[in-house]
Amino acid sequence: MAQTKVTSPGITDSSITNVKIADVAASKLTGALPAISGASLTDLPSETKPTIASISPSVITNAQTAVTLTGTNYVSVPQVQAINSTGAIVNADSITYTSATTIVATFTLTTDGTYYLRVENNDGNAVRSSTALLTVSDNPVWVTAAGSLGSFAGASAIATQTLTCTDATSFAITSGAVATPLTFTTGVGSCTITGTQTQYSAAATSNFTVTATDAEGQTADRAFSMSWSFVIGQGGQFN
Amino acid sequence: MATTRLYRTPSTSSTGEKWTVSMWVKMGITGTNNILFSADTGGSFTFRTFVELQSSGVIMFGGVDNGNTNGSLATHGMFRDPNAWYHLVFVWDNLNSTSADKMKLYINGERMTGTGGIAYTAPTTNSRWNMDNRTEIGSRHGGDRFFTGVMAHVHNCDGYAYQASDFGETDSTSGAWVAKTSPSVSYGTNGFFLKFASGATGTDSSGQGNNFTTAGTMTTTKDTPDNNFCTINELDNYYAGATLSNGNNTMVSNASNSAWLRGSMSVTKGKWYWETLVSGGLGSTLGIAATGPNATSATGASNACTYAYMGNDGTIKRQGTGTAYGNTYTTGDYVGTYLDLDNNKIYFSKNGTLQNSGTGYTILTPDSIRDTLNQRRYSPMIGDEDGGTQYTFKTNFGNGCFGSTQLTGTTYSDAGGEGTFKYNMAGTFDGSSQNFRALCTQNLGAYGG
Numbered sequence: 001m002a003q004t005k006v007t008s009p010g011i012t013d014s015s016i017t018n019v020k021i022a023d024v025a026a027s028k029l030t031g032a033l034p035a036i037s038g039a040s041l042t043d044l045p046s047e048t049k050p051t052i053a054s055i056s057p058s059v060i061t062n063a064q065t066a067v068t069l070t071g072t073n074y075v076s077v078p079q080v081q082a083i084n085s086t087g088a089i090v091n092a093d094s095i096t097y098t099s100a101t102t103i104v105a106t107f108t109l110t111t112d113g114t115y116y117l118r119v120e121n122n123d124g125n126a127v128r129s130s131t132a133l134l135t136v137s138d139n140p141v142w143v144t145a146a147g148s149l150g151s152f153a154g155a156s157a158i159a160t161q162t163l164t165c166t167d168a169t170s171f172a173i174t175s176g177a178v179a180t181p182l183t184f185t186t187g188v189g190s191c192t193i194t195g196t197q198t199q200y201s202a203a204a205t206s207n208f209t210v211t212a213t214d215a216e217g218q219t220a221d222r223a224f225s226m227s228w229s230f231v232i233g234q235g236g237q238f239n
Numbered sequence: 240m241a242t243t244r245l246y247r248t249p250s251t252s253s254t255g256e257k258w259t260v261s262m263w264v265k266m267g268i269t270g271t272n273n274i275l276f277s278a279d280t281g282g283s284f285t286f287r288t289f290v291e292l293q294s295s296g297v298i299m300f301g302g303v304d305n306g307n308t309n310g311s312l313a314t315h316g317m318f319r320d321p322n323a324w325y326h327l328v329f330v331w332d333n334l335n336s337t338s339a340d341k342m343k344l345y346i347n348g349e350r351m352t353g354t355g356g357i358a359y360t361a362p363t364t365n366s367r368w369n370m371d372n373r374t375e376i377g378s379r380h381g382g383d384r385f386f387t388g389v390m391a392h393v394h395n396c397d398g399y400a401y402q403a404s405d406f407g408e409t410d411s412t413s414g415a416w417v418a419k420t421s422p423s424v425s426y427g428t429n430g431f432f433l434k435f436a437s438g439a440t441g442t443d444s445s446g447q448g449n450n451f452t453t454a455g456t457m458t459t460t461k462d463t464p465d466n467n468f469c470t471i472n473e474l475d476n477y478y479a480g481a482t483l484s485n486g487n488n489t490m491v492s493n494a495s496n497s498a499w500l501r502g503s504m505s506v507t508k509g510k511w512y513w514e515t516l517v518s519g520g521l522g523s524t525l526g527i528a529a530t531g532p533n534a535t536s537a538t539g540a541s542n543a544c545t546y547a548y549m550g551n552d553g554t555i556k557r558q559g560t561g562t563a564y565g566n567t568y569t570t571g572d573y574v575g576t577y578l579d580l581d582n583n584k585i586y587f588s589k590n591g592t593l594q595n596s597g598t599g600y601t602i603l604t605p606d607s608i609r610d611t612l613n614q615r616r617y618s619p620m621i622g623d624e625d626g627g628t629q630y631t632f633k634t635n636f637g638n639g640c641f642g643s644t645q646l647t648g649t650t651y652s653d654a655g656g657e658g659t660f661k662y663n664m665a666g667t668f669d670g671s672s673q674n675f676r677a678l679c680t681q682n683l684g685a686y687g688g
Contacts, residue, residue: 155420201421230420231465232263235391236435237458237486238243238377239643 048073049125052117052133059135059216064093064108067117067134072101075121080105082115082134090115109136140168140212140220147225149193154200154228158182161193165220168212174221176208179228193226200228241267241385241484243455244378245441249429252371253397255288256333258427260368261394261406263418263464266321267387267486269473270294274386275327276393277379278367288366289379290329292318292386300329300344302366310362312342314351321388321473321487322503324464326407326416331366332400345403348416369397369429376433376451389486391463392418392434394445397427418464435459437645458645460486460638461659461679468658469504469513469636469678471621476500478532479622485633489642492519492623492630498532499524499539499622502636504678507605507616509687511578512653512664512675515621516633516641521569522625523550523632527578527585527602527617530610538624544610545620546602548574548587555585555600565594575662577675578617580605580687584669591662599669619678635660637677653677655685 051071060067069080076097082090092105109115115134120126143164152158163171171184171191178184179197191210199206206226213219260276267273272294279287288302288309296317302309310331318325330343338361344351351357368374376393377386394406405424410417426432432445437459441451462468470487479500480493490500502513517523524539524547532542539547540556547556550568554561568574568589575588577599584599602608609615623630633642637658640646651663658677665672676682 202419232391232418232420232434232463234435234437234459234461235263235265235389235463236433236440237389237460237462237488237638237640237643238241238267238386239456239458239485 047125048121048123050074050078050119050121050127052119052127052129055117055133058133059137059218060107060109061139061218062108062110062112062136064106066104066106068102068104069117069119070102071119071127073121073125074100074103074119075123078103078122079120081118081120082107082109083118083128084111084113084115085132107134112136112138135216137214137216137218138167139218140214141166142212142220142222144222144224146222149224149226151227151229152197154197154203154230155233157196158194161226162190163192163210163222163224164190165212165222167214168220169215170213172211172213173208174211175223177206178208178226179204179206197228202230204228241377241387241455242382243453243457244382244385245376245433245451245453245457246373246378247449247451248373249369249371249449251428253369253428255365255368255370256331257398257400258331258366258369259394259396259399259401259405259424260290260329261392261401261403261422262327263324263391263393264292264327265324265389265462265467265486266292266318267389268483269296269319269321271387272384273388274375274377274379274384275390276374276376278370278372278374279380280367280372281380284380286367286372287379288331288368290327291384298327298344298346300342302362304364308360309364310342310366311358311360312344312351313358314344314346315356315358316351318346322467322470324391324467326403326418326464328401328403328406330400330402331362331368333362333365335400348403348407348409350403369395369427374429382454387484387486389460389462390433390435392420393432394422394424395426395429395431396424397430399425399427456643458485458640458643460640461657462486462638465681466657467680468638469502469619471500471634472503472618475531478535478537480535485640485642486638488634488636488638488640490621490632490634492632493535494629495626496535497538497622497624497626498535499528499537499545499620501528501531501621502619502634502678504683505614505616505618506578506580506678506683506687508580509682510581510673510675511678511687512658512660513576513619513637513678514635514641514661515574515576516635517550517568517572517574517630518570518632519623519628519630520625521551521567522623522628523568523574523630524548524556524620524622524624525550525574525576525587525632526555526620527576528620529605529608529614529617530612536626539620539622540624544608546585546600547620547622548576550623553594555587562600564600565589573661575664576619577664577668577673579668579673579675580617582669586668588662593666593668597667597669637679653682655682657681
């Protein structure tokens with residue numbers, strides 16, 4: 001069949017193949033379109049949607065925190081929302097437009113969890129992150145008080161020292177050191193120090209900082225000390 | 240009577256011209272001559288060097304050369320406290336150009352000097368110490384004037400004149416003079432460092448290999464300058480007229496007297512435990528006392544300020560009135576005393592078995608039971624009311640011995656691990672478990688007083 005201008009409806013399905021549509025106003029192509037194999041659509045209206053490439057920080061606490069979103073096509077000043085897995089939507093407390101590629105949204109998210117971020121420009125174009133980019137989690141919280149763990153007999157095995165930090169999944173000494181060769185053992189929720197020191201033979205104090213890290217990579221530091229004393233352990237009784 | 244000493248004869252002679260001896264000493268029997276250390280040629284002691292706690296309480300440091308005095312330093316002060324540890328440092332420095340500095344004595348870090356402090360005659364020649372003479376700790380050649388107390392950390396530095404501060408220091412927290420357990424000193428040819436470790440009481444820890452032979456029976460005790468333990472208080476022995484030994488942990492009662500002795504420590508709060516091995520019969524009166532006796536006929540069962548667990552009938556008596564409590568006990572029995580001043584109760588065990596099913600006997604508070612001296616404190620009480628028989632009581636306040644017998648095999652520590660006992664002091668006391676502790680300064684500082 002020769003290529004012909006179609007001017008009226010009523011074409012039976014499958015009765016027209018390889019047709020070229022021309023001179024159709026874009027306004028006529030709204031709504032559901034039929035699948036048109038090989039068709040070429042022109043004169044469609046252009047849309048400029050924002051994108052979200054990354055955010056920083058990606059893990060925050062329940063405290064009000066500014067989150068920087070990096071992406072494209074931000075138009076001053078967009079709306080930014082955090083959407084958690086239950087569907088709850090929390091609007092940013094404030095939004096600062098820096099550039100078309102950077103905005104800063106300040107959130108107060110009181111519920112721990114993971115959140116999608118949605119940016120909507122004021123022209124209605126919007127984007128929701130494809131993954132839950134933002135995690136809200138409490139920092140690890142130390143239970144063991146900072147400071148001296150006590151005074152220990154320098155020549156004897158110490159009672160196991162257990163340092164406890166809520167939500168921590170690992171521990172590390174990040175500053176200073178325990179007296180050698182005491183053993184520092186990391187754990188979930190707590191770490192321990194055991195053994196008999198041989199580093200000192202006179203009164204001394206070991207200072208060190210333990211960093212607790214939780215599953216989200218949040219950290220909490222705490223400084224401790226252990227004092228070493230040396231006493232006379234026995235006497236000779238002359239009978 | 241004590242018969243324990245350490246001795247050796249150096250195979251190589253030093254000059255004897257300069258040396259320092261540092262030692263911690265807890266006196267035993269005062270009023271007797273106690274040699275701390277000596278070196279002599281034997282016989283009539285024509286050549287000798289010695290240090291002695293004399294019967295008067297004077298500390299005498301001196302020497303004899305060919306029968307003539309060769310240096311003499313004697314304290315004017317009398318050192319008669321058998322319940323305290325003393326740090327004594329003796330320096331012989333015959334090369335010193337200052338006559339007054341040729342011999343020095345430091346007591347608890349302070350040098351004894353001046354006409355008010357010491358009587359002094361400078362030596363004229365070298366000492367016999369560190370020479371190839373018989374060298375003894377706790378006696379002198381031939382074996383007499385035995386030391387009756389406890390020693391700890393004895394250093395001998397041959398060829399070196401040190402100060403007390405080389406061996407001790409003031410604790411920044413307590414202000415007490417304490418030992419430097421690893422002092423930075425040199426020991427020289429005949430130097431030594433005795434720690435009195437269990438099973439190695441004569442072993443030299445200086446690295447010089449100058450080991451001593453132990454004669455007699457030396458027990459290793461937890462009673463140290465850093466943790467002073469309760470003993471039977473020799474200063475309380477006026478009416479009792481008892482004989483003490485084994486570092487004042489053994490008491491042989493007077494056959495004619497019934498008065499009691501008290502422990503050297505007293506308390507107003509906390510929970511305390513000690514053990515006593517009985518020998519002599521059924522007449523024991525073991526318990527607690529807030530006062531001492533005032534007559535040779537006084538008994539711990541009849542006083543208003545004492546509570547006695549009676550060997551003959553198992554009652555607890557105060558002011559002559561007995562209340563049924565537990566089993567009788569006699570020779571060979573170990574009596575454990577549990578003093579709970581947090582709840583004002585007393586408990587006893589016999590050979591490790593808590594009596595009266597763990598139900599305590601209520602006692603007056605320390606504040607309400609008081610003697611004419613208004614003491615308001617309880618002490619351990621040891622005595623018997625059998626005026627015709629001598630009893631022997633061997634106490635273990637946690638130092639780990641009964642008399643000259645070291646506890647071996649299974650032993651038990653108190654809650655803080657300070658004391659070592661024959662029996663487990665843990666149990667159920669009036670329905671609840673309690674942590675009783677040894678009477679020693681480490682525990683007193685933390686839990687009582």
